[in-house]
Amino acid sequence: MFFYSFDLILIAAAVIPALILLVYIYRHDRLEPESPKLLRTLVLMGILSTFFAIVCETVGSAVLDQMYLSDTQYNLLMYFIVVACSEEGGKYILLNKKTWKNPEFNCQFDAVVYATFVSLGFALWENISYVFSYGMGTAVIRAVTAVPGHACFGVFMGAFYGIAKRYQKLGNQSASAFYRIMAFVGPVLLHGTYDYIATDGSEAATVMFFGFVAIMFFTSWRLVKKLAASDSFI
Numbered sequence: 470m471f472f473y474s475f476d477l478i479l480i481a482a483a484v485i486p487a488l489i490l491l492v493y494i495y496r497h498d499r500l501e502p503e504s505p506k507l508l509r510t511l512v513l514m515g516i517l518s519t520f521f522a523i524v525c526e527t528v529g530s531a532v533l534d535q536m537y538l539s540d541t542q543y544n545l546l547m548y549f550i551v552v553a554c555s556e557e558g559g560k561y562i563l564l565n566k567k568t569w570k571n572p573e574f575n576c577q578f579d580a581v582v583y584a585t586f587v588s589l590g591f592a593l594w595e596n597i598s599y600v601f602s603y604g605m606g607t608a609v610i611r612a613v614t615a616v617p618g619h620a621c622f623g624v625f626m627g628a629f630y631g632i633a634k635r636y637q638k639l640g641n642q643s644a645s646a647f648y649r650i651m652a653f654v655g656p657v658l659l660h661g662t663y664d665y666i667a668t669d670g671s672e673a674a675t676v677m678f679f680g681f682v683a684i685m686f687f688t689s690w691r692l693v694k695k696l697a698a699s700d701s702f703i
């Protein structure tokens with residue numbers, strides 16, 4: 470019974486941070502809240518994207534291990550190409566598949582909601598695996614770093630994705646394509662930078678990491694406020 474209760478506590482510690490952020494984003498969708506069915510599907514898409522990422526990262530790591538690289542070269546390729554592209558690419562592919570042609574996608578801020586729900590679905594499932602592997606201490610650390618980090622990646626993805634949808638509706642396909650690319654590239658750069666600095670291990674990198682995280686969190690928070698306040702129907 471004790472171990473069963475402890476497992477429930479670990480699950481709660483892993484899931485609650487993501488749920489809090491999901492509710493926070495959902496409450497900013499002021500014009501026309503999305504259907505619960507679509508939102509549940511997007512969280513599920515985020516969970517499914519973790520399996521896509523695992524496969525891509527396994528293959529990518531095996532390829533890098535066969536290359537003659539310096540530590541810096543290896544880390545840059547690992548965190549920006551293998552990890553960031555795999556994880557953000559999986560999220561974006563499933564986001565695009567489920568929402569681009571969905572009739573509910575009729576407001577620009579919808580894109581932020583969609584991308585954040587997919588990102589937090591990913592973070593939720595990833596967090597459960599980390600917490601069960603490494604314990605409650607990891608849950609506390611990830612609750613204030615990795616989970617909000619994935620939410621931030623989703624906010625930036627959604628910001629570009631929403632602009633892309635507006636341009637598509639206006640008939641400007643080249644601009645729409647550019648912002649859809651940015652919806653992938655932007656989060657990849659943020660994600661890669663986050664992981665690269667976080668794994669450096671030096672005192673200087675630790676200071677840089679917390680500075681980077683603080684700026685990213687604040688910018689994402691301001692972006693959510695701004696985009697929600699200026700939201701309009703497409």
